[in-house]
Amino acid sequence: MKNIVLEAKNLSFEYPGDEDTKPVSALRDVSFAIEEGSFTAILGHNGSGKSTLAKLLCMIYQPTAGQILLNGRDMTAEGITEKDIMDARREIGMVFQNPDNQIVATVVEEDVAFGCENLGIPSAEIRRRVDEALEIVGMRKYARHAPHKLSGGQKQRVAIAGTIAMKRKIIIFDESTAMLDPLGRKEVMDTILRLNKEDGITVLIITHYMNEAAMADRVIVMNEGKILTDGTPGEVFSQPEPLWEVGLDVPQTTEILYKLKKDGYDVPLDVFEPEQCARIIAQALERGRS
């Protein structure tokens, strides 16, 4: 059993209402535990509470009820100060949806350095970490560029570099690919996968793209503030009915395989790679119905 680094226990959250509106419940009794070095996708459509969940995990919002445990420490307990939260943010970072609204500096490398500067790390060490981080996300040659001239995917990679330069162990991506074109989306997903597989960083992605979720080790599907299903992509997507019921899709590969299986072909459901899927379908069609 691997180390649990981040845990949500019976988490609930309400957006406070004002005079005319009632409080809106965004999360109800959500519990899960994230293992060290794992890659989890939190899936759900708009209003399912997935972004609220991300903000709670980053301690931007305070939960109305329930606990968040970071490395076993209850971050919602009484007596947790601003400083404790700042210390926790050395461990856990977030990359947001809009690349423009999270870049602070007018030069790429200065922006990557921003977080480290806030931590009070000595200049020479910051320099080393910034170069390393830019290398990891493949943006070294853009170090002296102005961020507003980069593409969306490149900007997101700069934001990722800023968070890995702080040597964070857990990174939450809050729909970080939603505003990008397909090419930028691929750039960012490749970077995220590499961080997870090669550098052992624990990754949580919040997304509504099925094929991104299929890349994860584990998928948590959210609907109306609750966890609908939780399991490996194979487990979750091989039961497409509950997902369809709440208006979510499954990856196209799964959809085809599922329909074939229903028609009596003998095919597995947990294949997400298009080429491989095509081969399986071809073989199945040759064999004919069982």
Next chain:
Amino acid sequence: MKSDIAFGQYCEGDSLLHRLDPRAKIVLAVLYIVVIFLAESVASFGLLLLFSAGLVAVSGISPRIVLGSMKALTFIIIFTAVINIFWMQGETLLFALGPVEVYLEGIVNAVLIVLRIMLLLICTSMFLTYTTTPIALTDGIEQLLAPLNRIHVPVHEFAMMMSIALRFIPTLIEETEKIMNAQKARGADFTEGNLLQRAKALIPILVPLFVSAFRRADELATAMECRCYTGGAGRTRMSVLRYDWKDFAAIGTVVLLGAAVVVLNILVPGIGLAM
């Protein structure tokens, strides 16, 4: 790209002036302004003119750009020149048109004052805007004013605001263009009508622009907080500014120039500014 305009003042380069420490350049600009105000005689103005031409040459920036920037001052230049020529009384009367008398001193005075205005513009643009990036300038100001922190002036916070403003200028310009296009697509017209009508046509641009700017500010604040930003206290910097011999040499040169100007004022008085 239109969004380059915001940084258009800065001319990329690698000259001695570009490489000076931004703090040194701010000090230099202030010193040089003092020197310009010290100059009184034709001879000392001549020296300053030569020195300024030297600055332009060293910076590697085309003189045409520098002279071009004077256009903005045309009105002020003409206005001061006219006032000085017609209102100044002197000893050598050149000619008189009815009640208006023009003296030689008046003309000299006008020329020197116009020169002074031009020198002021050249020096601030050579030391600051043309050769220093806005962000380096902000850093320089922040560090020069750092001692004010002790009397609780939030120097770091002001510098942070400045640099964020600079960072978002291109983003907001892009956004304005997007909104304008969106409004044009719905039939808005920004080019016709009288002044009032045109001003009114801007409202549908400004409102969404402001709303979006506030939303951006909110998101940016969250993002900064997530990156452990808690203000200036306990912060370090990746690139630390360091003075080296070039900076001291440059400051020394301008101090010497000031001394030379004072000496010239006394040795070669001639006709000069009557102030």
